[in-house]
Structures are given as C-alpha cells and as structure tokens.
Amino acid sequence: MAIDLVLRRDWNARAPRGDYTQLDSAKGVKVHYTGGRVDPGIVSDHDECVALVRSIQAYHMDGNGWIDIGYSFVGCPHRKVFEGRGLHHLPAANGPGLNAGHYAVLGLVGNAGLVQPTDPILHAILDAVDHVRARGAAGKEIKGHRDGYSTDCPGDPLYAWVRRGAPRPSGGGAPPPSGPAAPPFPGRSLSYPPVMRGDDVLTWQTQLRKRGFTLDADGAYGPASREACLAFQRQQGVTADGVVGPVTWRLTWEAPLS
Template sequence: MAMDFVSRREWGARSPRGSYTALSSTRGVKIHYTGGRVDPAIVDDHDKCVKMVRSIQKSHMDGNGWMDIGYSLVVCPHRKVFEGRGIKHLPAANGPGLNSGHYAVLGLVGSSGLVTPPDGMLHGIVDAIEYLRDEGDAGREIKGHRDGYATDCPGDKLYSWVKRGAPRPGAQEPSDPEPPSGEAPEWPGRELKYPPVMRGDDVRQWQARMKERGWGIAVDGAYGPRSREVCRSFQREKGLPVTGVVNKATWTAAWEMPVT
C-alpha cells in the first residue's frame, strides 16, 4: 500500500514564519505523542484529525513561538500521514541540541482519552518511517522522544511498541529483541565525563542502566554533576578506580548481574 500523504496545502497549514534549517540526513526517527488529552472520536471522524493538526500548529507557532509546527510528519488513526516540516528540514520537537539527530514523527495519541494507538496509526507511522528513509535519508534508528530527553513522550503504549522495533501490526516480532540483561551493549568508544556536560544516546543508555540498578538518576541524555556522582558511587561499590568517568571497565560493570 502506498503511503496516504496529506500535503500542507490539503490540511490547510499556515505558512512558516521563516526559512527552514536544512537537514541533509539523520540517524533515524523519533516518535512522539501529543502529551495531552486526545478525543477518542477522532478514530471515527477524520475531519477531527485535520482540525487537531491545525490546532497543534497553532499551539507551536502562537504558544511556543516556533516558526512552524515542530514535527516532520504527523500520523492519524486513519493511516494518513500529514506533512509537517517535511523531509530535509530540521524539526523542533525533539529538544534543544537533539533535533539534528532524528526526524520527529507525531502519532495522534495522548496521555488521556485515546492512549492506545490503533493499528491504522501504527501502519501509518511505519509508512512515515519508510518514507523518511527513502526520501529524507533517515538512518535506521527508531527512538522515542524520551530517549535522550526528560519526558514521558511518546507515552507507555506507543513507547513499548517502539522498543519492540516498531513492527507492523500482524507482523511476526523477534522472540528476543533485547540483549540478555547481563550482557553489556557495545562500548560506545568514548569516555563519559563532566565537565563539560556530555550529551548523547550513549549517555542516556548508561543512565537508564543505572536507574534500572536502583540509582536515583534522571535519564536525560546529559552527563552532568549528578551522573558523575552516581558514577563515583557505583565505581566505589564495584571496587573500581573512583574517577567519576564512565570508561570501558565502568560501562561493562554496569551490565553485570547484581550480586544477590
């Protein structure tokens, strides 16, 4: 099935206030939700989807002061893909310093009301991802907004689907998509340290593992004073040199099974 594309003209988009920043390629795509209540009635009334996309653009431009809607593409329950900023243009929705890494795709679900993405929406998001890869030179990564930014977005329902690899509904999923809990992911090849604040998906991955092990740490993708403090305490617990720097030995130790 070809992607059911809704151009900006077709959904009545306002003109951007300026010129987009060019984006030649990305590591992949980040998936978002609205963060508010979504009327479940949109599932049975596509006109409501169109009005909702217009409302989101208005909020971003008049409320946030952005030049346009912040998303690259928006997907509704009817498997329709709305053009936002589109391909080869920098989005604004991923967070400061994170927009150049991934295109931003919004699924029209929220934190209340319609929270579970219908199959048509999931198919549409996959359609959007394939389009961004084919036409926008997006890489293979599929992430949630929360991967690298402190937020609940894209919500637990949509994020669990992202973590499974964003399969099409009805497709056979891998039986073991995640590595065993005691096996360390590949060393990212750089030490994580502060100062200055270091940012990236490798920081977020290490923070998430520390949180999983019981440490009080924000999974925000920014290695700052708190991350260094947790690192020092963890190194002390493991009998490693207490440097506050996540080197290869500290990284590997983070994925060792806890002593019981």
C-alpha cells in the first residue's frame, strides 16, 4: 500500500512562524507518542484525528514557542500519515541536540485512553518510515524517543514494538520479501519513485538478480537506472547517500539465479 499522506493543507495546518532548518540526511526515525490522554473515539472518527493533530500543533507553537508542530509526520489509526514538518526539515520533538539525527514520527497513542497502538497506527508509522527513507535520505534506524532523551516517550507498548524491531503487523500491508526465495506472485510489478543516487549500478544489478529480482529502469544503464538501484538498496535497509528528482521504475519477480 502506498503512503496515504494527509498534506498540511488537507488538515488545515497553520503556517510555520519562520523558516525550517534544512535536514539533508538522517540516521533514521525516532518514534513518539503524545504523552497525554488520547480519546479512543479517534479510532472510529478520522475527523477527531485531524482535530488532535491541529491541537498538537497549537500546543507546540503557542505553548512551546516552536515555529511549527515538532514532528515530521504523524500516523493515525486510519493508516493515514499527516505531513508535519515534512521531508528535509529539522524536527523539534527529539530533544535539544538530537533533532538532526532522526526524523520524528508520532503515533497517535497516549499514556491514557488509547494506549495500545492499533495495527493501522503501526502501519502508518512504518509507511512514514518508508517515505523518509525513500524521499528524505533517512537511514535504517528506528528508535524510540527515550533512546536519546530522558522521557517516557513513546510509552511502554509502542516502545516494546520498537525494541522488537518495529515489525509490520500481520494481516496485510507488509512489504514484499527481500530474500532469495521466489514470492507467491510471479511477474508482479511495483511502481516506486526513487530519489537516491549512488555509484556502481552494475554491481547492484548483479546483487538484485542474486536475490531474485529483475530491475528495469528506463531500459538502459545510466543515471536513472543507478538511482533506481540505489532506491531499491535503501528500501532493503542498506545505506545510500544523496537525493535527486523522482523517476519511474518497475520491479518484477523472477526465479532466483543459481
């Protein structure tokens, strides 16, 4: 499932009170919770999610004196991802001196009311993680807020999930397998807008084929193909650096090569 992004204009976000600091790249993501009571009613009413995100922005701007909501993205129980500060903008929620290391992604759970993250919330957090890896030059780390700052955030249930490696919940939404075994849907095609660039596209084509993939990017080896290979590299959790504009590529399954 592609990310279901709720843009700032769609949740009627206030304009920031100043310019964001540029975030060229990051180690990964820090996961957060609200730290207050979250009405369980948001699970059945997405309008309440919108109202909650707007109230968080107001608190951060009017209470904390920040220029905007402190989070990069917010995942809600309808598997929607709210755009906060967004890509390549320094968050404010990770703590002094720690914001440049990671994007900040909030899951809409708290310390009372809705405490246990639902599967759609976990999927939304991971959709945001995939988004910042693919489009925001984020690395593979997924950590809790408390890993870098003295806080209860992101709460024990959400932090326990982070400590387990932040797995996709069962029942759909999981990414395709990355190992050498052939998947159950031969010939399936996936579209993705790569934003990475790197060096040795021939090496990566070889590695992808060994893992059971065929990668077709613009029909030739060149900058677009290199970017596509590196984007796939990022998707599989291997570090790559750099950002370029999006191109379209197709990934198809094939039997593993011996």
